[in-house]
Amino acid sequence: MQLEDHLLLLLPILVPFIGAILCIFCWRKVTAQKIIALLTQLGLLASAFMLYRHVALHEIVNIQMGGWPAPYGITLVADMLSCLLLVAGSLAGLAVIIYSFYDLDKPRIRYGYYPVVMVMQMGIGGTLLTGDLFNLYVWFEILLICAFVLITIGGTKEQLEGALKYVTINLIASGLLLVGIGTIYGMTGSLNLAQIAVQAQTMPQLQGLFVVASMFFIVSVGIKAAAFPLFFWLPASYHTPPIAVSAIIAGLLTKVGLYVLVRLFTLVFKVEPGFTMYVLLIMAGLTMVVGVLGAATQNDYRKVLSFSIVSQIGYMLMGLVIFTPLALAGTIYFIMHNMLVKTNLFMVGGAVAQAQGSFKFRHLGGVYKKHPLLAIIFFVSALSLAGIPPFSGFWGKFMLAKAGFESGFYTLAGVSLAAGVVTIIYLTKIWNQVFLKERPENIQTLLPVQPLKNMLQLPMLMLLACIVALGIYAEPFIDITMRAAEQLLNSEMYINAVLNNN
Amino acid sequence: MKTIIISAALRLFFPLFIFFSFYILIRGHNHPGGGFIGGLILVIPFIFHVLIHGADETHDKLFLKRVYSLRRNEQESDMNYYLRNIGYRLRGLVPWYSRPDADKVLVKQFVIEPLHIIPVGLSLSLLAGLIPLFSGEAFLTGLWAKAQLPLIGKVGTTLLFDIGVYLLVAAVVLKITLVMSKE
């Protein structure tokens, strides 16, 4: 065993865990919790980056918990995909933590905002790094229950209402995920992803059953990733909690669900022309269309963005359907881009609400005149989300559409471009309603109005710098995502790295 | 639900449950048992206490600790008072011994908050995982001491892990019980 591999793979899980323990020790001391949370996030970002450097040098790295060799013990595996998402996720997390210093009210912090966010980061790290199907379920539940707590923190009526829908549908999804895992175990007698992949290749008589099991995963993870037709819980709940909560949940949670789909459908279940591919194809197309149409009809900043999350999930699924290196690279690029942009757009909305006391378009206006920097941050992020060159969203959509046209998915690629046009429409609507038009007079808002704290713009500028860099220096990033996609498509590499470790 | 029979029985069963939960915890290595079940069993008498006496009284009796010292006599030398008081304080460690009385003064009181036990349990479990790293083994490898302890038997990092789970589960369930019964 190598200590270096061990530490690098464990740190992204252990750093937030230790941070959470320290935060619970300082339960009533808000300032101490803030300092611990900031340090933890910085540590997490550093450890994620170090892991990425290590993986870039050594391809796929894995360790065995407790020294039990691979198919029997619990494996932690890091490849390019998981490292890239880990880095992007910890960046978004850092931004939200800094944002929460200046926006979140004290009672909510006293109810344990920081420890829960830390544990959620641990769950995300575990989900991204585990190489064991059942551990995947456990880590996912950990981050899910943290999301439940975060959504209800504060306990206003609409938060509880949103949370009821969220909890109900996600508990059902967890049950179905367990059923899928049970089916896989019953068929192959193993829980190690690499071992299951070997069994799937060597036992052609089980192909039909693998399709059945894959349906359980599509439904359950599809619910968690908010894909059509299973997304209705998301717009019903994501707009209810304070922005410091919705930003981190919106930025990270559905993307982790999508990571699970990508991991399972590149390693265990193959997307071949047939039933599975058509199911995913229809899901991807309709997710995009329904998401953008939903976003275009809403009149509330957060609700527009909630539906927008759904439509972006469709793009990520699209890469999985096309299943060429370019398409998967597009998906990975798009997930990273989306984690940063969506978090940033939510935080802009939070800042606007702090200054004007509402999220509704009919209460808002004139932000461009009063806070030009905020408007610029929104403008650039929105251009990036809409996919205007040279910003990051363009490259993701470009890779996906190119791969779609190359492999003959003309309808899907056409739908994705059309959905892009509607994306521009709803972002223009936000721009007009919130930033350009004059603010209506004599309005009563329910939220307290306070002068905008300038420090709020710091995390947004930080994320904005990442987004712009991701777009302007696209070439090295596209190379990296191409490499990640090659690793995903050569599942032999993953299997060899895990099973022939010693 | 104040019934004399159950509250009298509880007084007997309280230490019994606690010892039984220890027994389950330690037996967990090779037999059914372990930290999770032990922690749950530890909470049973507390839940009964809440059911019988109500959450406030449970908090007052079991979680609020008061430390008393003796009242100082007139013309007593420092040394004499100090020695007398030390003996009293030591006996006061036994929970049911220190009772308010005319010649005793309340020195301080503190609350044993289940919320503070949660991170202790978590850190013990984390420590059990980290110890093998120092001796060059994989994370979470079970390391065992050579010597055997009386009653407990073999001691290793797994026992430390289980104690962490025991504290964590007991504290979490206690907290849930106290919060839910207060509403």
Place this chain on the structure above:
Amino acid sequence: MDLIFTVAVGLLFAASLYLILHRHLFKLIVGLMIFGLASNLYVFAIGRLTREKSAIIPSDAEIALEPFADPVPQALILTAIVIGFGLQAFAIVLVKRLYQVAGTDDIDELNNTDKIDSTEK
């Protein structure tokens, strides 16, 4: 034995979905609990049932005697039960709070967050 388990799993899933589709908050929670139980039982049954042969190695043997019950599904559902315990505790508290705050136990009335122009902020 397998048949009994299969029928039981099916019945539990049916019952839980029936309860979840009710409009009443309490039935919703009961339905979710049964749904968790049903999926646990499914995992237990699909990991092959071997009766009265535990996987504990006798003190005079080196390996466990064939046939023995597979301990992995048991460990899996034990973990799943613990996770389910946490989730259900949360769900119960949530429903209780929601009932106190909203003053209704009819799910059809809790549709405020779905409306385009809700009366809330």
